[in-house]
Amino acid sequence: MLTIWLNYMVNNKKDDTSQERILLAAKKIFLQKGMAGARMQDIADEAGINKALLHYYFRNKEILFDMIFLEALKQFFPKITDVVQSDISLFEKIEIFCREYIDMMQQNAYLPLFVLNEVNKDPVRFKEKFWQNKNVVFLKFVEQIDTEVKRGKIKSVNPAHLFINMISMCIFPFIAKPIWMMTTNVDEMQFRYFMEQRKTEVSKFIIESIKK
Numbered sequence: 001m002l003t004i005w006l007n008y009m010v011n012n013k014k015d016d017t018s019q020e021r022i023l024l025a026a027k028k029i030f031l032q033k034g035m036a037g038a039r040m041q042d043i044a045d046e047a048g049i050n051k052a053l054l055h056y057y058f059r060n061k062e063i064l065f066d067m068i069f070l071e072a073l074k075q076f077f078p079k080i081t082d083v084v085q086s087d088i089s090l091f092e093k094i095e096i097f098c099r100e101y102i103d104m105m106q107q108n109a110y111l112p113l114f115v116l117n118e119v120n121k122d123p124v125r126f127k128e129k130f131w132q133n134k135n136v137v138f139l140k141f142v143e144q145i146d147t148e149v150k151r152g153k154i155k156s157v158n159p160a161h162l163f164i165n166m167i168s169m170c171i172f173p174f175i176a177k178p179i180w181m182m183t184t185n186v187d188e189m190q191f192r193y194f195m196e197q198r199k200t201e202v203s204k205f206i207i208e209s210i211k212k
Contacts, residue, residue, distance in 0.1 A: 018049070018053070018057065019057055021047050021048070021049075022043065022047045022049070022054060022057055022058070022064075023064075023067065023068065024047075025043050025044075025046035025047035025048075026038075026043045026046075026047075026064050026065075026067075026068050027068050027071075028046055029042045029043050029046055030065060030068050030069075030114070031110045031111075031114050034114070034117055034118060034121070035061075035065050035069075035118055035121070036121070038061065038065075039061075040054055040055070040060075040061055040064075043061075043064070069115075069118060072111055072114060072115055073115065080097070080101075080167075083096050083097045083100070084097075084138060084140060084141045085140055090144055090145065090148050090153075090154070091207050091211075093141075093144075094166060094203050094206055094207055095200075095203040095207075097166055097170075097203075098166065098169075098170055098198075098199060098200075098202045098203040098206070099199040099200070099203070101167075101170045101171075102170050102195055102198055102199050102202070103199065105170065105171065105174045105195075106192065106195055113174075113175055138159075138163070141159060141163065142159040145157065145159045145162065146159075152212060153211075153212060154210045154211055154212060155210050155211075155212055157210050162206070162210065165206055166202075166206060169198075169202045169205070169206070170198075170202060173194075173195060173198065174195075177191065
């Protein structure tokens with residue numbers, strides 16, 4: 001068996017197709033079970049390969065998880081940072097943020113819960129390995145809010161509360177989706193229509209709450 005495996009390694013280079021299949025399988029397993037619950041054997045089974053081949057591409061679960069988690073963060077956080085750092089007005093910023101973030105959640109329904117769960121399990125590792133100096137991104141948002149308050153355009157508001165309201169009102173319906181669908185007896189199509197409405201309803205609600 002070892003001889004067969006060594007011959008395979010000599011005659012076969014790593015190919016993009018196999019690696020892509022592994023990454024897709026890993027994403028599915030990690031989203032379902034998280035870092036702690038996922039096993040390399042689970043990922044190998046999902047990818048339709050043996051465990052030895054999986055280890056040939058990725059030495060351990062941590063390396064594979066970091067790739068999947070980094071990809072998730074690239075989907076999860078740029079919607080925040082890009083909008084927050086832009087030079088548009090505060091109200092436009094809120095409107096675009098809510099619209100694009102809900103749209104992103106519709107395409108990646110399990111993403112927020114996955115990211116938040118993993119960050120909560122090991123916040124120190126997350127900060128050191130993935131977050132780095134992203135705190136500076138939000139300084140511009142805080143400064144813009146302070147400026148609008150001084151101009152008398154909006155009420156005096158804590159930027160942290162405003163930001164949390166924006167995020168939570170966009171994300172929560174997706175986290176609570178199974179319960180919401182059961183209690184209201186709506187189907188998938190009705191839920192998607194409801195979320196399309198929230199793209200404007202959330203921003204309208206937030207803007208009205210702070211506007212003078």
